[in-house]
Amino acid sequence: MTDLLLPDPEPREVRYTVISVDDHLVEPPDMFEGRLPARFQPGAPRVVENDKGHQLWEFDGERYTQVGMNAVAGRRPETRSLEPTRFEDMRRGCWDIHERIRDMDIAGIWASLNFPSQITGFCGRVFSQASDPGLGAAVTRAWNDWLYEEWWQPYPDRIIPLGITYLTDAAEGAAEIRRNAERGFRSVALPERPHRIGLPSLFSGHWDPIIEACAETDTVISLHVGSSGMADMAPGAPMLELGATMFGQLSLQACAEWLWSGYAVRHPGLRIAMSEGGIGWVAMLLDRLDNLVDRSGYGGLAQKWGIRPADVLTRNFRFCTLDDPSTIETRHRIGVENIMLETDYPHGDGTWPDTQDVIAKAWGHLPVPELRLLTHANAARLFRHPLPEAPRP
DSSP states (O other), rough: OOBBBOOOOOOOOOOOEEEEEEEOOOOOTTTTTTTOTTGGGGGGEEEEETTOOEEEEEETTEEOOBBBBGGGGOGGGOOSSSSSGGGGGGGGGGHHHHHHHHHHHHHOEEEEEEOGGGGGTTTHHHHTTOHHHHHHHHHHHHHHHIIIIITTTTSTTEOOOOOOOHHHSSHHHHHHHHHHTTTTTEEEEEEEGGGGTTSSSSSSSHHHHHHHHHHHHHHOOOOOTTTOOOOOOOOOOOOOHHHHHTTHHHHHHHHHHHHHTTTHHTTTTEEEEESOOSSHHHHHHHHHHIIIIIIIIIOOOHHHHHHOHHHHHHHEEEESSSOOTTTGGHHHHHHHEEEEOOOTTTSTTTOOOOOHHHHHHHHSSHHHHHHHHHIHHHHHHHOOOOOOSSOOO
16 A cells, blocks of 8 residues: 555444445556457557656547546545546555455445446546547447456446446447346446537437337436536636535436436336435425426426326435435435435545444434335345345344
8 A cells, every 4th residue: 555545444343234326436457458349449548647647547539537536435634635646546446346345345335336437427428429439339338348247247246237338329329238238237327417518418319219228128327426527616616615515406407307308207117316416405306396286387397297297206216325414304205215325435425434334323313124225225126136145234
């Protein structure tokens, strides 16, 4: 370990079986080696160093930083910053699956769903917008193949396989979702608000084949905060502080757009999981949706649907939280069966290695049946993932 990293923590007491539906992997430097067709291999993403000694990803003529705040688990607090970082300055569990499982065991995490990181744009956007569509599609498939072979298969009971797909060509994207579903993938990361990153909007019809593929294969759509950029900020505003403060607002707006897109009405079995936005805004959104129908008259589209928008939200959408110590009291309005837990390893918001204590402090007063749902049962049901023989509590 470098002097930026703290010593290994002691394993925590396991009081709760935890499935985290929002963690991240950091793509290792050799991820794409030998995984692309020969004609595309020279153009594969690769790690380079800049003149400051930082390690960056290079792809399609652009460079993408490995932001330090995206890999702070186990780092000394005074060393955390937005400055790009190096692999030796991260815990090896960020990119090494064997060390990741070890870190999960330290914190008492049974299973984990892992989003991609910087080189993909959190949802495959970077590859989908490559200047050569063939290269972009090949890199997307290579990312998924690596995840299948190197990240999931060594520990199939501990990792929930989430893939990415090709976003620019919806038919290509749908085919990749089906290919992954056939080999056991449970979820796909899509951009929250695609129009913000140069892709067609949710209301354009572009996404129909991709959504249909998800519905037909029971592939959960996972929407992660920041996958379509951060909140609009006033000039001179503190980017880190204000941007992180607005995570909940980003999820609220994205969720409302996905709701009013009508995809969940046309595909009643579709499931959409909102990641890293917390749950504090969900009860408010439900109240607002009821008001649109019952008083304001702004919910005319719902009359065509034949179902209340709030009922679509609680039927088709799922929400995840680190703790929400104040707004967990709104859980019955949201539906206890609709809330899941995240640890956000290895990001700045993450609760590793103290996830067990965070749960006890924020949720320890809740009834045991509800604790089981929140900590693991809801996630196991949604992602069709096995549980240990004796789940806790």
